[in-house]
Amino acid sequence: MRILVLNGSPKKDKSDTMQITRAFIDGMNEASQNEVKVIHTVEKHIEYCTGCFVCMRNGGECIHHDDLRGILEEILDSDLLIWSYPLYCYGMPAPLKALLDRTLPLSSMAMQKVGERYEHVGQADYSHLKYLMICGCGFPNSAHNFEPAVAQFGLCFPNHHTMITVPESPMFNAPEAAVVTVPRLELIGKAGRQYAETGEIEKELFAQICSPMIPDDQYAAIVNSTVK
Numbered sequence: 001m002r003i004l005v006l007n008g009s010p011k012k013d014k015s016d017t018m019q020i021t022r023a024f025i026d027g028m029n030e031a032s033q034n035e036v037k038v039i040h041t042v043e044k045h046i047e048y049c050t051g052c053f054v055c056m057r058n059g060g061e062c063i064h065h066d067d068l069r070g071i072l073e074e075i076l077d078s079d080l081l082i083w084s085y086p087l088y089c090y091g092m093p094a095p096l097k098a099l100l101d102r103t104l105p106l107s108s109m110a111m112q113k114v115g116e117r118y119e120h121v122g123q124a125d126y127s128h129l130k131y132l133m134i135c136g137c138g139f140p141n142s143a144h145n146f147e148p149a150v151a152q153f154g155l156c157f158p159n160h161h162t163m164i165t166v167p168e169s170p171m172f173n174a175p176e177a178a179v180v181t182v183p184r185l186e187l188i189g190k191a192g193r194q195y196a197e198t199g200e201i202e203k204e205l206f207a208q209i210c211s212p213m214i215p216d217d218q219y220a221a222i223v224n225s226t227v228k
Contacts, residue, residue, distance in 0.1 A: 001196075003028070004078040005038040006097030008085030012040040017136035019172035020164070021084040023185040024134065027192020034196075039071065041095035046071075049101040053109060060105035060123050068102045075103075080130045083153070086169065087137040089149040100156065114158075130199070131157040136169025138223075142218035162201065164191070167212050168219050180213040 003025065009015030047064040055062040055179055062068065075081060085096050092100065107120035133153045137145050146165040153163055171177040172185070187209055191201045201209075212219065 001028075001032065001034045001079045002076055002081045003034050003036045003078060003082060005036065005082045005084055006096060006099065007038055007040050008083070008093040010042045010093065010095070012042065013038075014171040014173070015084070015136075016172050017084050017086050017134060017166075019181075019185070020133045020136060020166055020169065020188055023081060024164070024192040024195070024199060025082075027189035028196040029192075030189070031193045031196035037074065039074070041093075041099055044068075044071065044095070044099075046095065046098045048098055049104060053104070055105035056107060056109045056120070056123070062101060062102065062105055064102075066134075068099065071099065072103065075129070076106075076124055076126060079128065079190065080132060082132045083135060084134045085136075087135055087149060089176070090145065091152065092149070098109060119158075129160065131161040132195075133163040133165075134170075135163070135165050135188075137165065137167045138170050140168050140212050140214075140219040142167050142210055142212075147208075162195065164188075164201075164206075166208050167210075168214065170223075171213060171219075177213075184213055186208070210215040 005021060007015060009017055025034070025036055044067040046068050047066050052063060073081070081097070085092050091097065092093060106122060106124045106126060109121045110121040111118045112121055133149070135146060135149055139145050142165055145167070150165065151162055154161065172181050187205060191205055191209055194201050194205065
């Protein structure tokens with residue numbers, strides 16, 4: 001499987017969320033051989049979409065001549081897209097959102113009704129793609145934090161998607177938290193193996209991964225103790 005990781009964190013490899021993503025991919029690699037490429041969006045030149053829709057009318061040619069053209073080719077050549085990012089204002093960091101906005105060349109202005117909603121007709125064939133969102137959050141609770149990101153991802157990629165949301169993710173870069181983070185990363189690796197083998201993650205395991213590692217009041221107290 002060809003896996004393309006779109007890392008939205010400005011911390012690149014040092015991202016808290018990338019710790020989760022690497023554990024998941026390591027688990028996948030235990031089950032099957034995969035070709036993995038990571039793109040740190042903060043390193044790429046990606047102009048903002050102007051909403052001119054030229055790309056949706058002329059076969060996918062954007063007015064911007066930047067790194068996005070090559071990224072779109074890599075997306076279409078992949079089997080699995082992993083959108084890995086920390087939660088910023090209940091959504092994606094700006095560089096990754098700019099990339100998402102600029103995927104318009106994959107669609108045309110024409111629209112068709114699918115189920116109860118309308119979707120743009122594709123200019124490219126991306127029906128083979130699977131989508132995985134891995135999102136980490138600095139707050140101790142999942143409820144009332146991840147909902148906007150989950151809703152957006154589900155609407156953008158209504159088919160073949162899986163979403164993993166992990167609270168308390170800064171703990172993954174804290175060596176003193178290893179007593180709880182190492183077991184959690186092992187569970188995430190197990191989820192990666194399951195996903196590689198079946199395309200799904202068991203509900204009980206999924207719930208464990210997406211739950212807080214320590215009680216929320218304890219986590220908040222630790223964070224607050226570091227504030228000067």
